Amino acid sequence: MTWWQTIPIFAMAALIYILPGFLVLGAAGVRRLNLAALAAPVSTTIASCTAVVAPFLHLPYTPAVYFTVSVVLALLVLAARYWWTRRGKTWGNLANNGPLNAHDLGRWTAILAVPLGVAFGAVVIAGRFITGFGSPENFSQTFDNVYHLNAVHHIVQTQNGSSLTLGNLTEASRYFYPAGMHDMMALLQMLTGASVPASVNVGTIVIGALVWPLGCMFLVSRIVGYRPVPLIATGVLAAGFSAFPYLLVGFGVLYPNNAAIALLPAVFGLVIELFGLSRMPATSIWPPLLALCATFPGMVLTHPSAMVALIGFTAPVVLGRLVKLFLEWREGAGSRRAVIVWALLSVAYFGAAVVTWMILRPGLGAAPWTPFQSNSRALGEILSSAPMGTTAAWMLAILTVIGLYVIARNLRRTWWVLGVYLVAAVLYMVVSSWPPGTFRTLLTGVWYNDSFRLAALLPVASFPIIVFGAEWLLWRFRTLLEFVSKRRTRKEPSVDGAMADAGRSRAQLGRRYVAVIWVALGVLGVASQGGTLAPVQQRLGDAFRVSANSDLVDSDKLALLKQVDAIVPKDGVVVGNPLTGASLVYALADRQPLAPHIFGERTEKEQLLLDHWDEAAFNKDVCPVIKELNAYWALDFGTKTVIPTEDPFPGLADLTSGSAPDIQVLATSGKVRLVRTTACDK
Structure with a gap:
C-alpha cells in the first residue's frame, strides 16, 4: 500500500x-x-x-x-x-x-x-x-x-x-x-x-x-x-x-x-x-x-493521565479566579461573599486534587524510570522546548523568552498563565533530574516517573507563552514599518497633488x-x-x-506472519512468546494468539500451555487442553525479545531449542518457523 x-x-x-x-x-x-x-x-x-x-x-x-x-x-x-x-x-x-x-x-x-x-x-x-x-x-x-x-x-x-x-x-x-x-x-x-x-x-x-x-x-x-x-x-x-x-x-x-x-x-x-x-x-x-x-x-x-495533568494545570486557574475576585472586592467592584465562597471552593479543589493524585498513582513496581540529567540541563530543555536531549529549538526559545517578558509587563492579568507553565516545568524538572524518592514519586508517579510522558505535556503549557512572544514580535514589525513610512513621508516635498492623502497613506x-x-x-x-x-x-x-534487525517483528517474522492465515484455520489458536512479537499474529494475520499481550492474567488451562506446550508428546495433561482450546499451532520466533527479561513462557523453550518431539514444520522464513504439534493427533 x-x-x-x-x-x-x-x-x-x-x-x-x-x-x-x-x-x-x-x-x-x-x-x-x-x-x-x-x-x-x-x-x-x-x-x-x-x-x-x-x-x-x-x-x-x-x-x-x-x-x-x-x-x-x-x-x-x-x-x-x-x-x-x-x-x-x-x-x-x-x-x-x-x-x-x-x-x-x-x-x-x-x-x-x-x-x-x-x-x-x-x-x-x-x-x-x-x-x-x-x-x-x-x-x-x-x-x-x-x-x-x-x-x-x-x-x-x-x-x-x-x-x-x-x-x-x-x-x-x-x-x-x-x-x-x-x-x-x-x-x-x-x-x-x-x-x-x-x-x-x-x-x-x-x-x-x-x-x-x-x-x-x-x-x-x-x-x-x-x-x-x-x-x-x-x-x-x-x-x-x-x-x-x-x-x-x-x-x-x-x-x-x-x-x-x-x-x-x-x-x-x-x-x-x-x-x-x-x-x-x-x-x-x-x-x-x-x-x-x-x-x-x-x-x-482515552487516558486518565490527561485528567491529572488538567488538574495540575487548573490549579493556577483556580488561584487566578480567587485573586481576581479579591482584587475586584478591594476595588469596590465585587463582593466579599464571592471571595469567601471561592476561597472555600479553592480549598476543596486542592484537597480533591491531592486525593485524586494519590489514588491514580500506580505502584512503584510500574514506575521504574530514573532521572538522567542535571537541574540546569532540564531548565535549558524547558526554555528551549527541546526535552529529552533533543536539539534546542532556538526559534521557540526566543519566543518563549519574549513571551515571559510580555507576561512580566502584564503580570496582574496573565500571572496565572505563567503558573501553568511553571506546573509543567516543575513536573518535568523533578522527573528528569531529581533523585528517586518519595517526593519525586508523589509528584510524577502518576506518569510512572517517565520523563517522556511529562515532556509531552510541556507544549500545552508553553504554547500560550510562545504565542505571546510571537504576537509581540509581529507587532514590532508594524512599529518598524510605521517608522520607516514616516521617515519617507518627511523626505518627500509638500507640494499640492504630490502627497497622498492621509487615508490613502x-x-x-x-x-x-x-x-x-x-x-x-x-x-x-x-x-x-x-x-x-x-x-x-x-x-x-x-x-x-521493518528490517532484518527489528526489535519486535523483523522482516523474516513479518514474511512468516503473512503466511499464517492461509495455514492456520480461522478458529485456530496460536501459541507464541509475546516478547518476540509472536502475539501480533492477532493484529497482522487475524489469528487468535493464546497470549495476546505480554501481561495479563491467564486461565489455568492457558497457563498450562504457556508452561508446557512443548511437552505434549510426553506430558499427559497437555493434549486435552490443546484439543479443547484448538491450540495445535505455535510460532517459533527464537529467543530475541523486545526488552531484556527472564523468559516467562517456558512452554516454548524446547520448541526454540529444537528438542521438542512430534513437531511438524508448516512454514519457515529465515530462522523462524510456524509449527504444529502432532502429538495430540493420536
Whole structure:
C-alpha cells in the first residue's frame, strides 16, 4: 500500500473524528473555531461512552451504532435548544463565537486565519509522520505496540470496545483499560477494511495534524482573544515542537497518552472559560460547563493521565479566579461573599486534587524510570522546548523568552498563565533530574516517573507563552514599518497633488503590514522546523522501520506472519512468546494468539500451555487442553525479545531449542518457523 492509496482512509478518519461532534455542537449553536476545535473531543466522548454503554444494551460497537448515536444526540440537543428558546430564554454561547476581530489587518486575513493556520500545521505534521513511518503499514517496533495493535483488532473482532472490560484482551483479565483511542482506530478499520497498522498510522496522523492544532487554537483564543495574528501563529507553530505530537509516537509507543494530550488543550480552554479567566468571557456559565461535560469523558477514557495533568494545570486557574475576585472586592467592584465562597471552593479543589493524585498513582513496581540529567540541563530543555536531549529549538526559545517578558509587563492579568507553565516545568524538572524518592514519586508517579510522558505535556503549557512572544514580535514589525513610512513621508516635498492623502497613506501602510505579517508568519513557521525536529523524525523512522534487525517483528517474522492465515484455520489458536512479537499474529494475520499481550492474567488451562506446550508428546495433561482450546499451532520466533527479561513462557523453550518431539514444520522464513504439534493427533 502507498500513501496515495490511504487518501480514502484519511477521509474516513476525518469523518470519524469530526462529524459526530460537528453535528452535536452545530445543533447546540456552536460556530466557527469553537465548532471545529471541539468537534474531535466531543466525537471521542461519543465513541468511548457508546462503547461502554453498548454491551449493557446488547448492541455491537460498530460504525453504524456510533453514527446513529451521534445523530440521535444531535436531534436531542436540537430539540432541547428549540424548547429552551421557545420559553424565551437565551441558550448562550461560548466566548468568541463571532467573526474574528481583525482590527486593520483586513477582511481576508480574518477569514483565512484559522484555515491557513491549521493547514500549515497539518501539512508539516502529516509530512513528518509520513516520512517517519515510511510505509502506511509499518508499525512501531516497541514493547507497548503488542498491546495497542492487538487491542484495536480485538475491538473489531468482538465488537466490544468498552473501557470497563478491555483489560489485557483475555477473559481472565477483563478489567478497566482506557479504550478511547483504540475505539476510534477500530471504527476506522471497520469502516475502511484497512489493515490494523494502516488504520492506526492514519488515525495517529489525523490526531497530530488536525486535532492538535485546532485544540491549541482554541486554548490560545481563550487566553489572548479571538484575533487573527495569534491564531495563525498558533497553527504555524503547532508543528514546531519535538515533544508533541511526535515524541510519544516515537517512544513507547504511547498511543493513548498521545491521543489524550491532543485533546487536552481544548478541554483546558473550556476550564479557563468556565472559571471566568478567558480574554472574552462566555455569555453565561452554562455553555462552557456543558461543553466541558461533552469533552471531558472522552479525554479521560482515552487516558486518565490527561485528567491529572488538567488538574495540575487548573490549579493556577483556580488561584487566578480567587485573586481576581479579591482584587475586584478591594476595588469596590465585587463582593466579599464571592471571595469567601471561592476561597472555600479553592480549598476543596486542592484537597480533591491531592486525593485524586494519590489514588491514580500506580505502584512503584510500574514506575521504574530514573532521572538522567542535571537541574540546569532540564531548565535549558524547558526554555528551549527541546526535552529529552533533543536539539534546542532556538526559534521557540526566543519566543518563549519574549513571551515571559510580555507576561512580566502584564503580570496582574496573565500571572496565572505563567503558573501553568511553571506546573509543567516543575513536573518535568523533578522527573528528569531529581533523585528517586518519595517526593519525586508523589509528584510524577502518576506518569510512572517517565520523563517522556511529562515532556509531552510541556507544549500545552508553553504554547500560550510562545504565542505571546510571537504576537509581540509581529507587532514590532508594524512599529518598524510605521517608522520607516514616516521617515519617507518627511523626505518627500509638500507640494499640492504630490502627497497622498492621509487615508490613502494609512491604507497603503495597512496593506504593507498585512503582507509583512504573512511573510513573517511564514518565516516563523519555517524557522520553527529547524534543529530539534530532525532527531525526533529520525527516531520515528528507527522505531517504525521493518528490517532484518527489528526489535519486535523483523522482516523474516513479518514474511512468516503473512503466511499464517492461509495455514492456520480461522478458529485456530496460536501459541507464541509475546516478547518476540509472536502475539501480533492477532493484529497482522487475524489469528487468535493464546497470549495476546505480554501481561495479563491467564486461565489455568492457558497457563498450562504457556508452561508446557512443548511437552505434549510426553506430558499427559497437555493434549486435552490443546484439543479443547484448538491450540495445535505455535510460532517459533527464537529467543530475541523486545526488552531484556527472564523468559516467562517456558512452554516454548524446547520448541526454540529444537528438542521438542512430534513437531511438524508448516512454514519457515529465515530462522523462524510456524509449527504444529502432532502429538495430540493420536
